[in-house]
Amino acid sequence: MYDLIAKKRDGGELSREEIAFWLGGCLDGSIPDYQTAAMLMAIYFRGMTEGETFLLTEEIVKSGEQLDLSALPGVKADKHSTGGVGDKTTLIAMPLAAAEGLTILKMSGRSLGKTGGTADKLESVAGFRLTVPEDELFRQAAEIGLALISQSRNLTPADKRLYALRDMTATVDSLPLIAASVMSKKLAAGAEVIVLDVKFGSGAFMPDAESAVRLAELMVKIGTNYGRRVSAFITSMEAPLGAAVGNALEVWEAAEVLRHGGAVDLLLLSQALAAEQLYQGGLADSRKLAFGRVHTALSDGRGWQRLLQLLQAQGGDTSALESGDFLCAPCVVSVLAPQSGFVRGINASQVATLVQHLGAGRMKLEDEIDHRVGVWLDKKPGDTVQAGDRLAQVYAADEEHADVAVRDLLTAYDIADVPCELPSLIYGLVDDGGFHAWNDIADNFVAEV
Numbered sequence: 001m002y003d004l005i006a007k008k009r010d011g012g013e014l015s016r017e018e019i020a021f022w023l024g025g026c027l028d029g030s031i032p033d034y035q036t037a038a039m040l041m042a043i044y045f046r047g048m049t050e051g052e053t054f055l056l057t058e059e060i061v062k063s064g065e066q067l068d069l070s071a072l073p074g075v076k077a078d079k080h081s082t083g084g085v086g087d088k089t090t091l092i093a094m095p096l097a098a099a100e101g102l103t104i105l106k107m108s109g110r111s112l113g114k115t116g117g118t119a120d121k122l123e124s125v126a127g128f129r130l131t132v133p134e135d136e137l138f139r140q141a142a143e144i145g146l147a148l149i150s151q152s153r154n155l156t157p158a159d160k161r162l163y164a165l166r167d168m169t170a171t172v173d174s175l176p177l178i179a180a181s182v183m184s185k186k187l188a189a190g191a192e193v194i195v196l197d198v199k200f201g202s203g204a205f206m207p208d209a210e211s212a213v214r215l216a217e218l219m220v221k222i223g224t225n226y227g228r229r230v231s232a233f234i235t236s237m238e239a240p241l242g243a244a245v246g247n248a249l250e251v252w253e254a255a256e257v258l259r260h261g262g263a264v265d266l267l268l269l270s271q272a273l274a275a276e277q278l279y280q281g282g283l284a285d286s287r288k289l290a291f292g293r294v295h296t297a298l299s300d301g302r303g304w305q306r307l308l309q310l311l312q313a314q315g316g317d318t319s320a321l322e323s324g325d326f327l328c329a330p331c332v333v334s335v336l337a338p339q340s341g342f343v344r345g346i347n348a349s350q351v352a353t354l355v356q357h358l359g360a361g362r363m364k365l366e367d368e369i370d371h372r373v374g375v376w377l378d379k380k381p382g383d384t385v386q387a388g389d390r391l392a393q394v395y396a397a398d399e400e401h402a403d404v405a406v407r408d409l410l411t412a413y414d415i416a417d418v419p420c421e422l423p424s425l426i427y428g429l430v431d432d433g434g435f436h437a438w439n440d441i442a443d444n445f446v447a448e449v
């Protein structure tokens with residue numbers, strides 16, 4: 001291991017045997033953590049070639065079980081977001097894609113992020129089970145095209161070990177390490193089609209669009225090299241996505257979008273993600289046709305029905321979601337605009353932190369989260385406001401938490417005197433043909449009326 005660390009430190013390229021030796025030793029304890037940490041730091045500074053990154057990804061996949069979805073009918077699809085604030089697109093895109101014929105068996109972990117993951121969000125529906133016996137799970141996915149469970153199998157154990165060490169050694173932000181980590185999990189989960197949403201901005205891993213494009217290009221190449229159909233949207237996470245941030249609030253917003261439509265940014269991205277899955281899965285001949293079909297599944301209510309079926313199939317009581325009696329935080333406080341003007345931005349990172357302090361996110365994996373709390377952003381970037389208008393609502397466990405959140409939320413809003421141009425939410429798309437700027441492809445993601 002000493003020689004391998006020295007090789008990488010000096011800019012050498014690791015072979016498959018060397019990577020396999022390292023990961024094997026890291027998992028069975030024969031290589032101490034301090035040597036793995038040194039290797040991670042060497043990779044952080046020296047990078048990896050594309051070939052090395054493919055090998056690392058493959059060896060991480062091979063370190064554990066791999067799901068075999070071949071017994072399921074249809075094209076098996078998956079989606080993954082690199083993590084954002086208020087990102088409930090999975091809850092909207094999944095039912096729409098399933099309603100249009102894709103089969104989706106999705107693994108979703110509990111989140112360690114500032115706000116919950118999809119699994120945490122769905123647990124705000126009373127009775128919803130994230131663990132389902134395997135035969136039942138496959139039957140459900142075959143019948144309704146949709147199942148969502150927490151990860152119970154031993155998939156990619158090498159990623160878990162490496163990630164924990166990266167987290168403690170300031171080596172998370174390395175392009176090859178992120179790409180191998182994300183893609184190994186997606187590849188082990190078995191879907192043939194993988195659509196990614198790579199975020200950039202204040203609420204995301206990647207600071208700017210250019211680095212997000214580089215990460216997306218690498219991940220698409222890894223997946224394509226592995227024989228899967230992969231593409232990636234590049235999207236801004238400067239402001240939270242949609243109106244809701246917080247677990248029950250986000251499920252409520254997803255339900256509202258599927259029933260009646262909703263915030264334009266959320267609606268566009270959710271439909272685009274579902275349409276891209278259909279297109280990559282060969283169920284539509286063009287992106288435009290795929291988007292049209294997804295839009296129809298939204299407008300005629302099939303997407304909403306499919307979400308209800310998913311929740312009910314896994315034990316969820318959907319009556320409160322259907323009757324509108326779903327949100328039950330004890331203390332709801334309005335946040336009023338201190339001045340008139342134009343909402344230029346809402347800092348996603350600040351919103352995530354204040355929502356975590358309200359109790360919606362975890363610091364440690366064993367922490368309990370409060371599903372009831374969060375914020376609802378009535379005014380979004382691009383809106384004009386008059387002094388005293390309601391900007392947002394805070395949903396809190398008590399007044400004390402609410403007061404702090406109201407104060408923090410006011411500092412997250414950037415209200416300008418004059419209107420200014422705002423960049424579009426979607427920056428572009430990477431597929432096996434390379435990067436496409438949003439302006440060049442946006443026409444495909446508009447429903448014909």
Ligand code: URA
Nearest residue numbers: 172177178179181182
């Ligand atoms: N998400 C992952 O799963 N892995 C990373 O390295 C970064 C984000």
